[in-house]
Structures are given as C-alpha cells and as structure tokens.
Amino acid sequence: MKRQIPLALCFLFGVVMIFTQFSPHPVSKSIYERVISGALIIGPFALVLATITLIQTHINRIQRRTEHWGYSFVVFAGLITMVAIGVPFGPENPVFVWLYTNVQVPMDATMFSLLAFFIASAAYRAFRARSTEATLLLVTALIVMLGNVPVGDLIWNTILSWTGFENQASAARGWILDNPNLSARRGIILGVSLGVISQSIRIILGIERSYLGGGD
Amino acid sequence: MLTRIVNMDRRYVFILVALAVIIPMLFSVSLPVSISQPTQNLYDYIENLPAGSTIMLAFDYGPSSLAELNPMARAILIQCFRNDIKVIALTLYADGTTLASTLIKEVAEEAQAVDGEDYVFLGFRPGATQVILGMGTEIAGVFETDLSGKPLSEIPIMKNIVNYDQIDLLVDLASSATPDAWIIYANVQYGLKIGAGVTGVMISQMFPYLQTGQLVGLMSGILGAAEYENLVDVPDKGMQWINVESFVHLLIVLLVVIGNIAYLIQREREES
Numbered sequence: 001m002k003r004q005i006p007l008a009l010c011f012l013f014g015v016v017m018i019f020t021q022f023s024p025h026p027v028s029k030s031i032y033e034r035v036i037s038g039a040l041i042i043g044p045f046a047l048v049l050a051t052i053t054l055i056q057t058h059i060n061r062i063q064r065r066t067e068h069w070g071y072s073f074v075v076f077a078g079l080i081t082m083v084a085i086g087v088p089f090g091p092e093n094p095v096f097v098w099l100y101t102n103v104q105v106p107m108d109a110t111m112f113s114l115l116a117f118f119i120a121s122a123a124y125r126a127f128r129a130r131s132t133e134a135t136l137l138l139v140t141a142l143i144v145m146l147g148n149v150p151v152g153d154l155i156w157n158t159i160l161s162w163t164g165f166e167n168q169a170s171a172a173r174g175w176i177l178d179n180p181n182l183s184a185r186r187g188i189i190l191g192v193s194l195g196v197i198s199q200s201i202r203i204i205l206g207i208e209r210s211y212l213g214g215g216d
Numbered sequence: 217m218l219t220r221i222v223n224m225d226r227r228y229v230f231i232l233v234a235l236a237v238i239i240p241m242l243f244s245v246s247l248p249v250s251i252s253q254p255t256q257n258l259y260d261y262i263e264n265l266p267a268g269s270t271i272m273l274a275f276d277y278g279p280s281s282l283a284e285l286n287p288m289a290r291a292i293l294i295q296c297f298r299n300d301i302k303v304i305a306l307t308l309y310a311d312g313t314t315l316a317s318t319l320i321k322e323v324a325e326e327a328q329a330v331d332g333e334d335y336v337f338l339g340f341r342p343g344a345t346q347v348i349l350g351m352g353t354e355i356a357g358v359f360e361t362d363l364s365g366k367p368l369s370e371i372p373i374m375k376n377i378v379n380y381d382q383i384d385l386l387v388d389l390a391s392s393a394t395p396d397a398w399i400i401y402a403n404v405q406y407g408l409k410i411g412a413g414v415t416g417v418m419i420s421q422m423f424p425y426l427q428t429g430q431l432v433g434l435m436s437g438i439l440g441a442a443e444y445e446n447l448v449d450v451p452d453k454g455m456q457w458i459n460v461e462s463f464v465h466l467l468i469v470l471l472v473v474i475g476n477i478a479y480l481i482q483r484e485r486e487e488s
Contacts, residue, residue, distance in 0.1 A: 033353045040350050040358060043343020047310075091313050091339070092364060100314040108279035108311075120233045120468050121226040127472045128479050138476070142469055148416070148439055150247035151462035167250050174252065182423045189424060 007206045014204030054079075140176060147173020218485075221478040229471065236467040240460045247459050254426055255443040258387070258411045258433025262292070265384050267300040270377060272386040274394065275319075278311030281391035281415050287441035287454035288413035289316070289389050290323055293335075295448045297327035302373050303335040304383070306359065308344040308394055317363055332362075332371045339363035344397055352380050352406040380408040385432065389413045395422060399430050413440060 013035070020032040058072035085096045127142075129135040146152030152169030160168070202208035262271065273292065277285045296303050307316050320337055329335055338359040341347045350358040355377060356368045368374045376382060386408055388395045395412045402408040409432055414422055416437030425431040435444055438461055441454030 036346065036349050036353060037357060039346040040341070040343060043341065043346055047342045090365070092317060097314055097318065101318065104311075105279040105282065105315070109282060112280035112283075116237075116464065117230045117233050120464070120471070121229045123468050124224065124226075124229055124471045124475050127476070129476050138472065142472065145465045145469055148437070149462040149465045150249050150439075150442075150458060151466050153250055154247055170250060170252065177420060177423050178427075181420045182427060185420060186424045 003209070003212060006212060007209070011204055011206060014200070018204075051079075140180075143169070143172050144176055147171075147176075218478045218482045222475060222482055224475070232467055232471070233464060236463045237460055240463045241456075244456070245459045245463075246455070247462055249439075249442050249446050249455065249458060251443045251447060252436070252440075254431075254434035254436065255440050255447070256433070258413075258435060259295070259444060259447045261385065261409075261411060261432045262295055262301065262387075263299065265299070265301055268302070269384040270302040270304060270373075270382060271296060272383050273303050273305045274386060274388045274390070274398070275305060275307040275312040275316035276309050276388055276394040277315075277391035277415075278309055279315060282315060283453075283457060284415050284438045284441060285389045285391065285413060286315075286319060287438070287452055287457070288435050288444055289319055290452060291441065291444040291448050291450065291454070292387055292413075293320065293323040294327060294450055297324070297329045297334060298448075300334075301384075304338065304355075304373070304377070305335065306338040307340045308347060310340050310342070313340045313363070332366070333373055336371050336373050337363045338368075344394060345401060348397055348401040349405070352402065352408075354379055380406045383408060385409045385411060387411045387413065390418070391415045392418075393421075395425070395431070399425055403430050413444075 016031060017035060020028045020035075054075070058075050060066075061069045061072045082096070082099065085093055085099070089096065091097075123141070127134075127138045129138055146155070147169045152173070153167040156169045157166055165171075199208060203211065265271070273289065273296075275285075275289065293303065295301075303320075305316055305320055307313055317337055317339075320335060321331075323329075324331065324335060338355075339362065341358055347358055355374070359368065361367050362371060380386075380402060386398060386402060388398050388410065390412060391414070395410070395414060395418075398408075398410050398412075403410050410430065411433045412422060412425075412431055413435035414437070416439075419434075419436040422431060422434050422436075426434055435441060438454060438457050442458035443454075445451050445454040
C-alpha cells in the first residue's frame with residue numbers, strides 16, 4: 001500500500017494534467033487551476049526541507065568533528081542572524097539590507113570573480129593545438145573571446161581595415177553562435193525533450209519508480 | 217625556456233589577470249561598442265511599446281552575477297520610466313529580493329518614479345515553475361501582496377492587471393536556466409512575449425530561442441549591458457566593465473597564442 005497509493009496518485013495526476021492541456025472545457029480548466037495553486041504550496045515546503053537538511057548536516061559535522069567542522073558554527077551564525085532579523089522585521093529592514101549588501105554580496109561576488117583567474121589559467125593549459133579537433137576548438141574559442149569584447153572589432157578595424165569590411169570580429173562570433181552553436185544546441189534540446197517525454201511516460205505508468213526511494 | 221613557457225606557473229597567470237583588471241580601471245579606458253542585433257531588437261521592442269504599457273522584470277539572479285546583470289536591469293528600468301512604461305518586478309531567487317529592491321528604489325528615485333504607480337516589486341515566491349504557471353491564471357493568486365506587504369488590490373498599477381494577458385513583455389534577467397522555464401511555461405502556454413538578459417556563460421543556450429522568435433531580444437553578458445547602456449544613452453558600469461573585460465580577454469588570447477607557439481616549437485624540436 002505504501003507504494004501503490006503514490007503510484008496511483010502519480011498516474012491519476014499525470015493523465016489528468018496531460019488531458020487538461022488538450023481540453024478547453026471549463027471543468028478541465030478549473031482542474032488545471034486548482035492543481036497549479038496546490039502545487040504552489042509545495043515550493044515553501046521544499047524550502048523548509050532544505051533548511052532542515054542543512055541544519056542536520058552541520059549538526060552531524062560538529063558532532064563527528066569532521067574536517068573543518070568549526071566552519072559549521074559560521075553557517076549557524078549566519079543562518080540565525082539573518083532569520084532573527086529577516087523574519088520579524090522583513091527583508092526591507094535596514095540591518096538586514098546592510099548585512100546583505102556588505103556581507104553576502106561581497107562574498108558571493110568574490111567567489112564568482114575567482115573563476116576569472118582559474119578560467120584564464122585553465123584556458124592557457126587546455127587550448128593547445130595537439131590535434132585537428134583541438135586546433136578547431138582553439139581557433140573557435142579565440143574568435144568568440146575576441147568577438148565578445150569591443151577590442152576585437154577595434155583590432156580588426158585598425159589592422160584589417162584594408163579588407164573593406166568592418167567589425168568582423170563580432171560578426172564572426174555572431175556567425176559561430178548563430179550557426180554551429182545553434183545547430184548543436186537545437187540537437188541537444190530535442191534530445192533532452194524526447195528524453196523528458198519518455199521518462200515522464202515511464203513515471204506516469206509506474207515503470208520508473210526510483211523517485212519513491214528505497215529498493216523494489 | 218620553451219618548457220618554462222609551456223608549463224608556466226599558474227600564479228604568473230593570476231598576477232597578469234589581476235593587472236589586466238586593475239590597470240584599465242585606473243586609467244578609465246573607453247572602447248567603442250557596436251550594438252548587436254539581439255540587443256537592438258529588445259531595445260526596439262520596449263521602445264515601440266505605447267506609453268502606459270506594462271512589462272514584467274524578473275530579477276532571477278543573486279549577488280554572484282550582479283556585475284553582469286545589474287547594469288542591464290538599471291538600463292531597462294531607465295528606459296521604462298522614461299517612456300512611461302509600468303514595471304512589475306519580481307524574483308524567482310530568494311537571493312535576488314534585497315538586490316532587486318535596492319536597485320529599483322535607486323533608479324526610481326533618480327527617475328522620480330512612484331512606487332505603486334510607475335512600478336511595483338512583488339518580491340520572491342519559491343517554486344519557479346509553479347510561480348510562472350500560477351501567474352498565468354492570476355498574479356494575485358501567487359503574490360497576494362507586494363514586498364512591503366501591501367495587498368495587490370490596493371496598488372494602483374495592479375488595478376487592471378489579472379494575469380499575463382495584460383502584460384506586454386517579460387524581461388528575464390537570469391544567471392541560470394530560468395529563461396527556459398519562462399519560455400516553456402509562460403510563452404508557449406500563455407503567449408507572453410519574452411526578452412532576456414543573461415550572463416556570458418549562458419549566451420549559447422539562448423540562440424535557439426532567438427531564431428524561433430520565442431525571445432524577442434537578448435542582452436548577452438556584460439557586453440549586452442554595455443550595448444543597452446549605449447542605446448539608452450546612460451553609460452554606467454556596463455560600459456566601464458566591458459572595457460576591463462576587453463583587456464582580460466586580450467590577455468588570455470595572447471597567453472594562448474604564446475603558449476601554442478612555444479608548444480609547437482618544442483614539439484618540432486622533439487620530433488627532429
């Protein structure tokens with residue numbers, strides 16, 4: 001029963017929701033709207049669940065004295081401070097805004113900015129003309145990198161102005177994005193979509209049951 | 217010597233990148249920016265909306281992508297307030313709430329736009345897909361109040377707005393896959409027109425949607441932000457940072473070229 005009821009519910013909602021997409025009847029529309037407003041309640045639950053999991057994970061780390069367990073106290077300090085200010089006083093409270101602007105924003109931005117250094121170092125090592133494919137990748141990357149910033153067109157217009165064409169660095173980057181990139185992306189989108197459809201059918205029909213957790 | 221160049225210590229690369237960022241910032245270099253077609257299309261679409269139209273602005277990003285997306289948001293808000301286009305802002309990112317609220321207030325103050333009349337910020341609701349689908353039926357069913365807790369029924373700008381039928385365009389400023397969700401659930405399902413501004417790493421994912429017309433226009437990374445600032449004629453952070461990025465890209469290109477020359481010479485010597 002523990003498995004049959006969720007499987008039956010999944011089948012019922014799956015089939016009904018597919019049906020609502022093809023029927024303009026008011027009953028079908030009303031069912032669709034009711035299910036959507038019900039689904040809206042699931043979002044906050046997921047948020048609560050995520051917070052509980054975060055707390056449990058860090059309590060475990062502290063109890064087991066795992067590597068860098070001391071940082072778990074920093075997680076709790078941040079969590080408690082933001083909740084203690086944000087929940088009673090709201091997200092527009094000046095202290096909350098100050099903490100967000102002067103603590104979270106610089107930290108997040110710093111973490112993301114570090115990528116520039118690692119990408120530069122990785123690009124230097126990875127883009128080597130070791131084979132025809134690697135050379136193709138290297139040349140494409142250089143064109144896109146130069147075409148993606150104004151200096152690319154500036155170089156073209158200064159050095160290659162005699163060709164009679166202007167802004168060809170950004171034009172070449174545009175061609176790469178519009179043609180080879182677009183074709184590959186469309187292939188991926190179609191493949192993923194077909195995969196999602198087949199997986200959905202498997203879930204609705206109860207063939208795929210891994211979402212229920214545990215073994216068979 | 218060649219081996220040293222080929223296997224250059226990454227700390228030298230880090231130092232060079234740091235210099236390529238700091239030096240152009242100190243000397244405020246200004247490079248000419250040409251406008252790409254996707255950015256021009258988005259600008260034209262908003263520019264051609266009649267006064268009194270309503271657009272939705274989704275701040276679907278957090279502080280990590282602020283550098284690329286905040287300049288886009290600022291430029292779009294300036295254009296909307298200038299053309300008397302009403303803005304309904306929201307976010308599908310919990311992290312985006314304070315960021316968006318601060319920016320909107322800042323631009324509104326400069327443009328003398330009035331909260332509740334020229335713009336409203338609805339805040340954040342969890343569950344991106346459900347939120348997008350829910351607003352297709354009734355916006356007030358998802359966001360009962362704005363961020364400050366004022367019921368939507370009491371906000372003048374929301375008086376005649378029920379769902380997407382009354383929205384002329386949604387612009388999604390995104391650092392993750394939210395434009396796909398807006399296109400799949402709001403454009404395909406409800407026919408809402410969508411434009412986007414995305415981080416540099418996401419540009420390639422958006423081109424199929426541009427070709428099909430599911431995106432009316434697109435701002436691509438910091439270059440897109442600079443182009444849009446150019447179009448609204450309010451040069452700001454986008455213009456400043458694209459110049460810095462130019463030097464970093466140029467440095468990486470030079471390093472890759474030097475590294476490859478050294479590598480090819482070394483390989484040639486080893487073979488002979």
